[in-house]
Amino acid sequence: MTQTFLRMPPSGPDPSWLNGAAIYQIYPLSFRDRGGDGWGDLEGVLEGLDHVASLGVDGVWISPFYPSPRKDFGYDVADHRAVDPRMGNLTVFDRLVERAHGLGLKVLVDLVCGHTSDAHPWFIDSRRSRAGDRADWYVWADAKPDGTAPNNWLSVFGGAAWSWEPRRRQYYLHHFLPSQPALNLHEPAVMDALCETAAFWMERGVDGFRIDAVDFFAHDPQLRSNPAAVWREAEPPLKPFALQQHVYDMMHPAIGGILARLRETVDRYPGRVLLGELSSQPGAVQRIAAYCTPQGLHAAYTLSLAKQPFSAKGFSQALAAVPRPDSICWSLSNHDVERAASRWLPEGADPEVFNALLAMLAASLPGTVCVYQGEELGLPNAVLEQHQLRDPFGITYWPDFPGRDGSRTPMPWRGDEPNAGFSSGEPWLPVPPPHAALAVDRQERLAGSPLAVWRAALALRHDHEILRSxxxxxxxxxxxxxxxxxxxxxxxxxxxxxxxxxxxxxxxxxxxxxxxxxxxxxxxxxxxxxxxxxxxxxxxxxxxxxxxxxxxx
Structure with a gap:
């Protein structure tokens, strides 16, 4: 079965500052903790900005810091226009933006448009009844005559994508955890609220947004069931989500109109940009071309590139698949995948030699490049025990899939201090001893360290306009x-x-x-x-x- 997407006429290179930029991704829960509770906070981000600027990057992308029950560690947002009190407040955020701009760094923050936490006031109102002002702000559907879910759609995190709500006597859609109900982005009031949220943060000085999970923004309005995937292997995958062809539950052509509404909002603020995250579903690189238009995203990355084997063919196909390579963002590592230093390392290879290759590859690719916190230190993926896991995805699929915690362990700052200088309290995830040996302070003193190599590679990109644009x-x-x-x-x-x-x-x-x-x-x-x-x-x-x-x- 084929899938179609909204197509726009091709355009010339993107003139925004994002084209050719190197962006440093900060996962604040694991970046630096100044409050001593074992969880990273905005004061910690502020304190670490000098290190980030020393790398020679152009900006930072700060993952969610909003109020949240933390069932999905920030991506279950309970208030889009506030700072989680455990992480700081708006005054600290304003200081952070001012300091970043003073260091010459642009600031991107996450805009989670496709879902909220079930603790969000919007959902609390919507679940009360079918007649309230926010009754249609989420995706609700009646049960089948036998009481079962409306269709066979599956959650990425395991199990059905529908949960029963007794107050409304209806099912609600959730592509991830049951505590992350899907917003109805076809409802004008919902888009108004999200665009007002974007304006709220742009008024505070942010330079744009990383848009979470774009492929899930719209689905088949008839709620048709997905067909089964065709498998040639003797054994099917252990993740049920991979057992379906996702032609009805995601990647609907209506996504183009949703992105156009967001783009219209950011275009009212000169210099602001939209960087999107696409799934690893087939055709992801082609969807970059469909989504990145003068009416859509400025650039996008796809998890499919990070999840494929480390091969020349994979990179060449990605470069050839998009008419405008400047629309691609290369996120070789991030908070959702195993660190590239482990994932792609050939067996028996020298990790430092491989790190230098990754740094030069990132510096030479067109478009936007994201450097994930700790990537500049050559951090390998952490190996955790089952009892140390926090990630609901990893817990569900243990031990067959390790989940995402191994890439989210705390940033090591000072190798000789407890918790490698991340926190004076017990960290929410452990600091592996091999990471402490790669701490920032230790690498600062070593010529040829992974940190020195990344700085040199990014300086080469900065000094040669041809590598950027x-x-x-x-x-x-x-x-x-x-x-x-x-x-x-x-x-x-x-x-x-x-x-x-x-x-x-x-x-x-x-x-x-x-x-x-x-x-x-x-x-x-x-x-x-x-x-x-x-x-x-x-x-x-x-x-x-x-x-x-x-x-x-």
Whole structure:
């Protein structure tokens, strides 16, 4: 079964500040705790901004800090226009924005549009009866004649996507936890409230929004059941969500109109942007093209890229699939997936060498690049025991799927202090000893550390406009080699990456003369070399090469 999407005419490169920017993602619950309760807070974010600015990034994306029961750790929002008292208040937030802007950093905050917490006043009103002012603010449906749910839709977190509400004698939709009811974004009053929320934060100085879970914004109005997925493997996946083709419960063409309403709001505030999160469902990269238009998002990332194997073909296909590569955001690690330093590390490979490759790959890709907190330290994914888990997804699927807690453990600041300087109290997630050894203060003193490599790579991106806003051409994959050219105003830059832990050779025939740029690398690792005749580039394992191209004389 095919899926269609709202298509807009192609446009030129996005002129916003987001195009070519490097964004640092802060997951505040795990960034830094100044209150001593073991949970990160906004004072901690404020204190850590100097470190963020030292990386050479252009802005920060701050994950939710709103009042929340924390059943999904901030993404179950109970009040869109306040700060959770456990994390600070609006005065602290205003100081944070002022300090970030003083350091030259733009500020993005999460705008969770598709659902709320069941503790949100909107849902408390909506569930009371079918006749109230907010009766239609959420997705409600009658039971089938036999009393069962309206259809077979499934929750991402396991089980049915419908829960019974006895007050209304109806089912409500939830794509995630039952405590995260889905908003009805076709209701004009709901969109009015969300756009007013966006304006509230823009009036406080934020420079835009990361839009959560865009693919779930609209669904089939007839509530038709999803067909079963077709599996060729001997064993089906252990996650029920993967047993369906999600053609009716998400990715509906009406999403385009919802995004247009949000874009209309942010366009009233010059310089503001929308960065969207897309799911890992098939066709995600193509949906980036559909959603990122002059009437929609400025850029988007998809979880499918982070969940696929680390391969030259995967990156080349992503680069080729979108007519405007500047609309892609590359989030190699984030709070929803295993850290790339572990997820993609070839067996037996040197983690520091691999870290340098990731840093250079991120610095060379077009569009927007997100650096997840701790990625600049080369943090591996934490390995936790079952009793240490907090993530409802991880708890449900233990031990077959580890969940998301391993990428959410606290940021290590000072290796010799309790909890690596994150908190004076017991952290909500443990600080693994290997992370303490990679703390910020320890890496600050080490030449060639992962932190030094990331700073150098981001400086290279900052210093070369062609890496930020140049076009992309000649995208190729040859086995484990990924190559592409960045072009700008007649200048050509060749980027080659060996994604395997073994040497490889890249043909330079027809490329012209090459002048290599200085690429940061891990101590003890070898550099790529151009053969004497200029026709061959010898790539060591897990290496990166950047070179200016000039026509042969």
């Amino acid at each position: 140049g076009s992309v051409a000649a995208v190729e994959d040859h086995g484990d080699l990924l190559s592409f050219e960045r072009t700008l105003d007649g200048e050509r830059l060749l980027a080659v990456f060996n994604l395997a832990d073994r040497p490889a050779e890249f043909s330079m025939r027809g490329r012209g003369e090459v002048e290599a740029l200085i690429v940061p690398r891990a101590p003890g690792s070898a550099s790529p070399e151009v053969a004497a005749d200029g026709r061959l580039l010898v790539m060591p394992p897990l290496s990166a090469f950047l070179g200016r191209l000039r026509p042969s004389r």
